[in-house]
Amino acid sequence: MKSLLLSIVVTAHNSGEYLEACLHSLRSALGENFNLCEILLINDSSSDDSEKIYDRFALGSTNIKKFNVSYENIGMVRNFAVQKCSGQYITMLDGDDLLLRTSFTEILDFLSSHQPDMLITKLNEVQIKPSKGEINRFAARAIGQNRAIREYLIHKSFQAHFIGKFIKSEILKDHHFPDFVCYEDSFLFLEVLQHCNRIYYSSVGPYLYVKRAGSLSAIMDEGKIKLYKISLERMDSILGSEYKSLQMCHWIEFINRYHDIIALWTDRGGMKQCLANVRTFSFILNPYVRLSYKRKLFKVRRITKAW
Numbered sequence: 001m002k003s004l005l006l007s008i009v010v011t012a013h014n015s016g017e018y019l020e021a022c023l024h025s026l027r028s029a030l031g032e033n034f035n036l037c038e039i040l041l042i043n044d045s046s047s048d049d050s051e052k053i054y055d056r057f058a059l060g061s062t063n064i065k066k067f068n069v070s071y072e073n074i075g076m077v078r079n080f081a082v083q084k085c086s087g088q089y090i091t092m093l094d095g096d097d098l099l100l101r102t103s104f105t106e107i108l109d110f111l112s113s114h115q116p117d118m119l120i121t122k123l124n125e126v127q128i129k130p131s132k133g134e135i136n137r138f139a140a141r142a143i144g145q146n147r148a149i150r151e152y153l154i155h156k157s158f159q160a161h162f163i164g165k166f167i168k169s170e171i172l173k174d175h176h177f178p179d180f181v182c183y184e185d186s187f188l189f190l191e192v193l194q195h196c197n198r199i200y201y202s203s204v205g206p207y208l209y210v211k212r213a214g215s216l217s218a219i220m221d222e223g224k225i226k227l228y229k230i231s232l233e234r235m236d237s238i239l240g241s242e243y244k245s246l247q248m249c250h251w252i253e254f255i256n257r258y259h260d261i262i263a264l265w266t267d268r269g270g271m272k273q274c275l276a277n278v279r280t281f282s283f284i285l286n287p288y289v290r291l292s293y294k295r296k297l298f299k300v301r302r303i304t305k306a307w
Contacts, residue, residue, distance in 0.1 A: 004063070005112060006104075007038040007087030007169065011077055012095030016048035018210075019095045023057045029099035029206055033108055034063075038087045041066040044077045050095070075177040075184035078162070082172055089119075091166045096210060100124075103206030106138040110200075111166060114140075117196035119166040120148070120158050121205030140202040148199045149190070149239070153246035154288055157201065160189035164207040171195050182224050186231035190238045225258050245286045248278055249293040255300045263307055272304040 008026065012019055027034060041054045041064060051068065058064040067084065071077050082090060089111055093099065111119065119140060143151070151157045158164075162185050175192050177184040193199070232250055239247060255262060255271060262268050275297075284294050 003169075004036065004038045004087045005108060006036075006089045006091065006166070007040060007085035009040045009042065009078075009081040009085065009090065009092045010095060011042045011044065011074070011081065011092070012046060012050045012054070013044045013072070013074075014046045014048045014050060015095030016046070016050045016053060017096075019050055019053045022093065022095050022098060023053070025098040025101070025208075026093060028101040029104045031102050031105060033104060035061075036108070037063065037104075038085065039064045040081055040084055042077055042081050043068045044074075045070050045072045073179055073181055075180040078177045078184060082169075082177075085169055085173075088169055089166045090169050090172050091164075092162045093207075094163060096212065097163065098208040098210060099206050100208065103138070107166065107206065110138070110140055114200065115198070116140075116166075116200045117168050117171060117198045118193065119200045119202070121164045121166075121202045121207065122158055123161065123164045123205060123207050123209040125209050125211055127211055136204045138202055138204050138206075140200040143199055143201050145193070145197065145199060148193060148196075148201070150243065150246065150288060151201070152189070152193070153243055153249070154290065155249070156290070157203070160186040161209075162189070163209065164205050167192065167196075178230075180227050183227045183231045186228070187234050190235055194238065220258075222261055225261055228254060228258075245278075245283050245289050248274070248283070248297075249289060251275070252293055252296045252300050255303065256296050259300070259303045268304075268307055272307055275301055275304055 010022070010026065015022070026039070030037060039061075041058060043051045043054055043066070054066050058066050065084065067080070069077060069080055071080070078092070107119070107121075152160065172192060174195070175188060178187045180187060232254060235250065236247060251271060251274060255275070262271070278297065280297070283289060283297060
């Protein structure tokens, strides 16, 4: 039996307040293509009505699979879900986010006709659900692997999120998310990207990434900050020194945000040395380094002198 073109993974952990709107937007995004895609609903240890909402959504649909897991760990949830997918491509949807109406129609046509290894779409960051209106027409352009890595490191066109991305199943299944409660995407994305050759990018995307004050990524603690550090170290181990200045931008941002906590760590010396080793002139003149990071370089150097 020929596999479906796309598997859509929806994850929820106590997302009941937002989940119905999320699933409604998924149905609207797919439109008449709804039955042509596989939808996997993953409920991870929810104590609210998330499972009941999933059950109502799945009722009567043979292309929807629901799973209850007890990981309380998004990295483990993603690994579980990926291995259950049977579509040619995989994309992910968090249970507290939304999709634009009819937005998957052209994307499905594109995946079928162009067969990319990865399609990257820009996320639409919103504070609340936007009003209905016309959306810009989807248009994707081919970008080489080096260009994709550079654009990711610049951290403007797109980030490490696996939401808003459409990846060949056979590629994603060969790589595993770490057992992280957050920053699992940052840890794995570059590894997956380096195994993709046919990469396309669209500045118009279907995904509404809703910024919420109480979200997992918004509430930081020392444990999450250490996972962030591990993800940055993973970036360095994968890329070596080829994109050194752009890699340093990520370390600069990390230190700038969390220097009060990092100052208490005993293993902070390596970060201080890395900053000291930055060739200031080359960094400042690098056209790909954003002006904000050029300014922050001097700020974080002053901060780390006290360490």
